[in-house]
Amino acid sequence: MSSNPLRIQELLDLCITFLSDSPADLLSCSLVARSWCARSRSDRLTRKFCNALSKSPHLGHYVKELRMGNWPALIQNLDPVTFTHLHTLRFYIGNVSVASELYRPLLSLSTLRTLHLDTSSRFLASVQFLVLCPTIRHLNLSCREDYEEPQADFASSLSEKLPFIRLTSLELEISGGEDPVQHNLNQAALYPLDISELEVLSIWGSSTIRWNSLPPAAQESIRIVDSNFWLGVLDLSHFKNLAVLRLGMIQGSGGGAESDVRCTLASISPANPIQIVVLGLSNGLLRYNKEECALIDRILLSLAERDVRVELEFHLAMDTRGAEEKVRDWFPTMAAENKFHLVYRSYEMTDVWLRELLS
Incomplete structure (x- = not known):
């Protein structure tokens, strides 16, 4: 934890939330430190938005996407009934366990289809919170790792309940510290979510996911898999309808990540x-394990010979000449045969690209 209290995110959230009813105090907060400026300004803009809706409720009918922070005092002033066409909600909640009733009217809107939830809560609590939004089909969840396994009787009781939130896409980013537990993707672990007809699965930032815990129905229905960090070995032999695979390779791991990608x-x-294979490559100065890359090179060539589009993806900050030199060094056969497509994308562009593949 930071020794500077101005840099403690939880403290900042509490301060801004406590003062959210006072525009003058929010203005003062924006002058405390640079890190407070954007948060305070955003809160002031949200207050103006809420005031505009309260004076002209008909404006809510034109809102299709709503982005919000952890602003309970402001959310209480919103009338969810006015959001007749809201289909996408993006917001941050510090602790989901104390926010259920406050957010219920908004999350239970029948038009809501896409939810981006960023929370400091643990994985299990975050998933249980989703019972409030039964109509969503696309979920992007960023939360923290669990440190304790759920009790057996609790998991058993969940598995006996009928799932009712049937997802089409699931993007999961889990962050945490030392000694987290392994997270399953089976029905009991994900209740109230149903992923039996999932088309897109994206796992970011965690090595604690048990890939082999995916239900067989999900493995057969998934068309796109995107894993941007350390993933372990994923057996794709059961993914009968997989069309797009994107894997991130982490440099300088002594053959760890490279070996996982190869397998x-x-x-x-x-x-x-399969139609498209994308390798997201690092831009750093560390070098990949050449022996593993040589083996990956041969596999990519065999895929390219099956008319699979092979993309080697760099971040936009990477210069073209440097990227081409690295590709020829790491994947000489693919380069010699001119079988790869070198692409440059930001993280935001990657998200857009994946969404376009589904449309």
Whole structure:
């Protein structure tokens, strides 16, 4: 934890939330430190938005996407009934366990289809919170790792309940510290979510996901898999309808990540209808394990010969000449055969690209 109290995010959230009813105090907060400025300004803008809606409720009918912070005092002034066309909600909640009743009217809107939830709560509590939004089909959840396994009787009781939130896409980013537990993706662990007809699965930032815990129905329905960080070996032989695979390779891991990527690519069945394989490559100064890259090179070439589009993805900050030199060094056969497509994307562009693939 930071020794400077101005840099403690929880303290900042509490201060801004406490003063959210006072525009003058929010203005003062914006002058405390640079890190407080954006948060205070955003809160003031949200207050203006809420005031505009209270004076002209008909404006809510034109709102299709809403982005909000952890502003309970302001949210109480919103009338969810006016949001007749709201389909996307993006917001941050510090602790979901104390926010259920406050956010229920907004999350239970029948038009809501996409939810981006960023929270400091643990994985299990965050998933249980989603019972409030039964109509969502696309979920982007950023939360913290659990440190304790759920009790057996609790998990058993969940597994007996019928799922009712049937997702089309699931993007999961889990962050945490030392000694987290392994997280399953089965029905009991994800209740009230149903992923039996999932089309897109994106796992970011955690090595604590048990990939083999995916239900067989989900493995057969998934068309896009995106894992941007350390993933472990993913057996794709059961993903019968997989069309797009994007894997992030982490540099300088002594052959760890490179080996996982190689084994994952090798598990793609010749009968698999895969169309695009993307390797997200680091821009740093560390070098990949050359022996593993040589093996990946051969697998990528065999995929390219099956008319699979192979993309080597760099961040936009990478210069073109440096990227091409690294590709020829790491994947010489693919480079010699001119079988790869070198692309440059920001993280935001990658998100847009994945959404366009589904449309």
